[in-house]
Amino acid sequence: MPIAIGLEGSANKLGVGVIHHAAYPHSSHRSRQDSPLSSSPPPPLKASDGDASLTWPPVRILANLRHTYVSPPGSGFLPKDTAAHHRRWVVRLVKQAMKQADVRIEDIDCVCFTKGPGMGAPLGAVAIAARMLSLLWNKPLVGVNHCVGHIEMGRSITGAENPVVLYVSGGNTQIIAYSAQRYRIFGEALDIAVGNCLDRFARVLNISNDPAPGYNIEQMAKKGNILVELPYAVKGMDVSFSGILARIEELAHRLESSAQGQSEPWKDEDTGEVITREDLCFTLQETVFAMLVEITERAMAHVGAKQVLIVGGVGCNMRLQEMMGMMAAERGGSVYATDERFCIDNGIMIAHAGLLAWGMGFKTGLDESGCTQRFRTDEVWINWRD
Amino acid sequence: MPRALSITTHNASLGEAPLTPEWHSRTVASETAAHKMSFTAVPTASNSYQLNDSNEVQPLHSLPPPFTTTSSPGQTSSTKLIRQGAEALLYYTHFLSPSLPCALKYRPPKSYRHPILDKRLTRARILAEARVLVRCKREGVSVPAVLGAGWEEGWIAIEWVNGSTVRDAIFGRKTWRQENQASYEGGEKDLVGLMHKIGCAVGKLHQVGVIHGDLTTSNLMLRPTVSGAEGGEEPSATSAATPFDGTITLIDFGLAAQSSQEEDRAVDLYVLERAFGSTHPEVEHLFPEVLKAYGESYKGAKVVLRKLEDVRMRGRKKSMIG
Numbered sequence: 289m290p291i292a293i294g295l296e297g298s299a300n301k302l303g304v305g306v307i308h309h310a311a312y313p314h315s316s317h318r319s320r321q322d323s324p325l326s327s328s329p330p331p332p333l334k335a336s337d338g339d340a341s342l343t344w345p346p347v348r349i350l351a352n353l354r355h356t357y358v359s360p361p362g363s364g365f366l367p368k369d370t371a372a373h374h375r376r377w378v379v380r381l382v383k384q385a386m387k388q389a390d391v392r393i394e395d396i397d398c399v400c401f402t403k404g405p406g407m408g409a410p411l412g413a414v415a416i417a418a419r420m421l422s423l424l425w426n427k428p429l430v431g432v433n434h435c436v437g438h439i440e441m442g443r444s445i446t447g448a449e450n451p452v453v454l455y456v457s458g459g460n461t462q463i464i465a466y467s468a469q470r471y472r473i474f475g476e477a478l479d480i481a482v483g484n485c486l487d488r489f490a491r492v493l494n495i496s497n498d499p500a501p502g503y504n505i506e507q508m509a510k511k512g513n514i515l516v517e518l519p520y521a522v523k524g525m526d527v528s529f530s531g532i533l534a535r536i537e538e539l540a541h542r543l544e545s546s547a548q549g550q551s552e553p554w555k556d557e558d559t560g561e562v563i564t565r566e567d568l569c570f571t572l573q574e575t576v577f578a579m580l581v582e583i584t585e586r587a588m589a590h591v592g593a594k595q596v597l598i599v600g601g602v603g604c605n606m607r608l609q610e611m612m613g614m615m616a617a618e619r620g621g622s623v624y625a626t627d628e629r630f631c632i633d634n635g636i637m638i639a640h641a642g643l644l645a646w647g648m649g650f651k652t653g654l655d656e657s658g659c660t661q662r663f664r665t666d667e668v669w670i671n672w673r674d
Numbered sequence: 675m676p677r678a679l680s681i682t683t684h685n686a687s688l689g690e691a692p693l694t695p696e697w698h699s700r701t702v703a704s705e706t707a708a709h710k711m712s713f714t715a716v717p718t719a720s721n722s723y724q725l726n727d728s729n730e731v732q733p734l735h736s737l738p739p740p741f742t743t744t745s746s747p748g749q750t751s752s753t754k755l756i757r758q759g760a761e762a763l764l765y766y767t768h769f770l771s772p773s774l775p776c777a778l779k780y781r782p783p784k785s786y787r788h789p790i791l792d793k794r795l796t797r798a799r800i801l802a803e804a805r806v807l808v809r810c811k812r813e814g815v816s817v818p819a820v821l822g823a824g825w826e827e828g829w830i831a832i833e834w835v836n837g838s839t840v841r842d843a844i845f846g847r848k849t850w851r852q853e854n855q856a857s858y859e860g861g862e863k864d865l866v867g868l869m870h871k872i873g874c875a876v877g878k879l880h881q882v883g884v885i886h887g888d889l890t891t892s893n894l895m896l897r898p899t900v901s902g903a904e905g906g907e908e909p910s911a912t913s914a915a916t917p918f919d920g921t922i923t924l925i926d927f928g929l930a931a932q933s934s935q936e937e938d939r940a941v942d943l944y945v946l947e948r949a950f951g952s953t954h955p956e957v958e959h960l961f962p963e964v965l966k967a968y969g970e971s972y973k974g975a976k977v978v979l980r981k982l983e984d985v986r987m988r989g990r991k992k993s994m995i996g
Contacts, residue, residue, distance in 0.1 A: 465952070472952045478988070515790050524888045524929060524945040574788045581786050586760035590890065590953070611786040618785065619758065 290397040291350070292646065293385065293421070294639025297374045297414030298406025298434050299458060300357040300365040304381040305636030306389035306396075309643055310346035345647075347444055350389030352629060352636040353381050361494045364487060371409035378417040385635070393425050400642025403431035403652070404663030406459065411659040419657055430642035431652040434633075435460060435665040439471055440644060441637035442599040446624035452593045454584050454612070455665075457600035457633075458483035461580075463525055463587045464665060466673065471665045474587045475525025482576055483602045485529040489572055492540040493565055500632070505569045506605050512570025514556045514563055520575060525583045525590070529576065536572050543568060577608045581615045594621035604631040644672045738827035741767060741778055753778075762928065769821045769831045776821050777835070779803075779928075781828040799928055800825040806884050806930040807832070813882035816875065816897070816923045835923055837898050840872070841891035843917050844954050850917035862960065864916035869963035875922035876946065876964070877971025880978070885938045887929030889946035891953055896920035936974070940981035943968065947986075 289308065296303040357373035359365045386393075401418035402411060422429045439453050453464040453471070461477035480488075483502060490501035495508070518535055521528040543565065546554045554563045584596055596616055598609060603625055612623045630637065648671050741753065753767040762781045769776040781796050783789070800823055810817040818833035838846070847864070872894060879886060886893070898920045931938065943965070951958050965982070969975045 467952070468955060472955075474948075474952050515788050517794075520791070520795065522929070523941065524890075524949075526945070574791065578784075578787045578791060582761065586888075589758065589760040590892065614786040615784070 290643055290647065291389075291391055291395050292398050292400050292430070292639040292643040293382070293396055294400040294432070294437075294635040294637070294642055295378070295382070295414050295418045295421075296402045296434070296437070296633050296635045296638045297378070297410045298402045298404070299410065299633060300359075300370050300373075301354055301633040302357070302374045302377050302381060302414065303352075303354045303633055303635035303638070304378070304385040305352045305634055305639045306350040306385050306391060307636055307639040307643060308348040308350055309647070310348065345644075347640060349636055350391060351385040352634055353385050353388070354632070354634055355381060356499070358498045361496050362491050363497075364491065365497075367407045367409035370407065371413040374410050374413040374417075378414060382417070382421065396425065396427055398428045398430045398642060398646045398651070399425070400430040400432050400638045400646075401657075402434050402437070402638055402659070403657075404660035405434055406659075406661060408659075408661050411661070415657060415659045419654060422654070422657075428646070428651040429654065429657050430646050430650060431657060431659075432638045432642045432645070433663050433665065433668045434638075435462065435464075435663075436471060436668050436670070437637035437641040438599040439464065439597070439665075440641040441630050441634075442597045442624070442626055444640060445626050445630050446597060448595045448597045448624040450593070451595035451597035451624060452584060452587045452591060453597045453599060454580060454603070455600045456482050456580060456598070456602035456608075458487055458602075460600065461527065461529075462665060463583050465587060465591045465593065466670070467591075469670050469673065471668070471670060473664070473666050474590065475527070475583045478523070478526050478528045479530040480533065482527075482529055482580065483600070485533045485576060486572065486602070488533055489536050489540065489568075492537050493544075493568070500601065502602055502605060505573065506607060508566045509569040509573045509607065510566075512564065512566035512568070514559070514561060514567040514570070515574060516556075516563065516567065516571045518571060518575045520579065522579050522582055525586050527579045527583055532572070532576065536568065540565075540568060573605075573607055577605075577611050580608065581611050584612065585615050585619070588616075588619060588621065594619070596621065596623045598623065598625040599631060601632045604628045648672050737765070737778075737780060738824060738829055741765070741780075741829070759926070760928075766834065767831075774821070775834040777818070777832045779830050779832065783828070796828045797825045800828060800830050803830055803927045803930060806927045806932060809932065810879065810882060810884055810924075810927075815878050815882055815884070816921055817927070818923065818925060835895050835897055835925060837896045837920055837923070839892050840868070840894040840896060840918075840922070841953060843868075843896055844891065844957060847917045854915070854917075862957075864918055865957055865960050866963050867916060868918040869960050870967040871918070871922045872946075873964040873967025873969075874971050875924060876943065877968045877975055879924060880934075880939045880942070880975070881972035883932055883934045885931045885933045885942045886924060886927065887931055887942065887945075888926060889942055890949040893924065893926045895923040895925050897923040934974075936978050936981045937985075939978045940985045943978065943982050944985045947982075 289310070291306065291308045294303075294305045294307065296305075355377045357365055357370050359369070399418050399422045401415055403415075404411060418429060421427070435455055438455055442448070442453070443451070450466060455462045455464060459481050461481045461483075462473050463475040464471045464473055466472070486505055487501045490497070490505055495501055495504045516539060519531045521531055543554060543563065545551050555561060556563055588594070588596065596612055598612060602608065604627060609623060609625045612625075616623045625631070737753070752772065753765055756764045756766050756777070758764075761784065762779045765778040765780065767776060767778050768774055769778075781799065783796070784792050787795070804820050804823045807817055807820045811819050818835050821831040821833060823830040875894070876886075876889065896918060933939075946964070947961055950961050965979055969979050
């Protein structure tokens, strides 16, 4: 009955989670003839309860805490400030998580931490905390790939058995499918990540970073309805966002200057309506999400998959989930997504993926517990899957 | 020549729209005007199409006129849904006369996409595909011919290509070897030969200034070489048969573009390399053979291979930066 604590801090969120796996693999339980998923209709879009997992092994979430470093509007989070935030909060969060989980130190089997990818300074700050816990408690360390954490948690929560995974966040945009013990990357952003594109657009319009710039864009987009023309950059299963960002930034500046009365109000050519900040949010979302859905559809067609799992911070955007749902429905497939507790970076996913690896005998020695900014999803040997 | 005129009109309107940053839209190429869209649409009611024979895809879309599932009374329908591709439905049907089999690629409206964006993309892609195919055909690249297109309705009719995809051929290699043990001579010679052919085919494509945009093993066909046919390439009677006989024919130019830039060519190769890595990890180690053949296939190829190294670095090393 292993229990793990997971520490995540690859970007501006510090997460600590405690997870419990009901039984341990190796055993023969792995074939689930009585799985309710094999024949019944797909489960609802959202997992309503995080405490029950639908795939092997059954997991119980004992604690899942997060503290986010929010930078002022118009700015992004800088590595050094973010690392300082993580250092300031990590002990408090670990204490609180242990208390909430109601487990003793001796119940913990391993200390999992994010090895990468991510921003160097915040990663390092959290890795130090993990090493400290490991030495203090005399527990093995398990270094986890952040992306694999997202995927495994998403699968566990939603019960998607073998989905095409769209992993979209501030730092990563990848379309992934499992094959022969690896999560293989079929397509990805060739330059900046989609979340980064959204975040940086938010900065130009001084949209608040609290709770997240993407969330605020989503709310504003609901009030927009004019689609301004933007570049559309899909290449095979890859996408590019830098050109779109450059263009939308240009449009945002134009809008700001017309709002300040420095130029004529900017009107839509067809309808004559004045274009607003909300319209730009709407336009950006519609365009970049259409690209994401398109590459996902291409990957589904390519590997012949029917399930899509959306993970990563951008994955909790309801409009993206809705668009993905329409696409999947037309292909006779289904979409699996989680809410912000599991979509946005969290400690529990690190604990979960770490515990899966630990169960297969994996440990990270203290001398190799360094972290790395670059750590490809397909570098990890996924030996806990068939 | 009213038909040619109507094409030019559409091209012009496409040219006006500031679509340039978009990979799928292309410059107005004069050769499209030379290519006669030899087709007049007869406005018949399109019947909603449902796949009768069981399984898989059940499209909710009806085909645009004049393609319907029902032909004239007494005849049985010959329109069959082959595949639901990434964004188009591929039908096997006939065009103009029942003796002319064709692949009909229909891009139904995507409900998830904003209608304006959807229309813009569909039109640009149909036109780009037609232009590129015509250009390839004229320059002697092995591609299917364009028979007709309707860019507002979202369809393009293309010559039917017999044979199997490279993807299926590689997957079927094991079975083929078991069945044809006697004629097979060891090692990976057959695969190396296949890689060589692929490299040459892609090289030829790039040489004429076309970028495929979606090079995967599903988009490479092995078209059986008809011996004695006019213009047929290497009758290869001497070499032992392999599961990979035939001429490499490139299909699905839905993401193609006209470009002679090294960067675009290198990215094209990178997409293919990644497709091999993800779809056929077991033969990935032979991919250098593709590049070797490519490097020798035309004059500027070596530079592209050097550029490919930059693209690889960029594609593989970015995460959480910038």
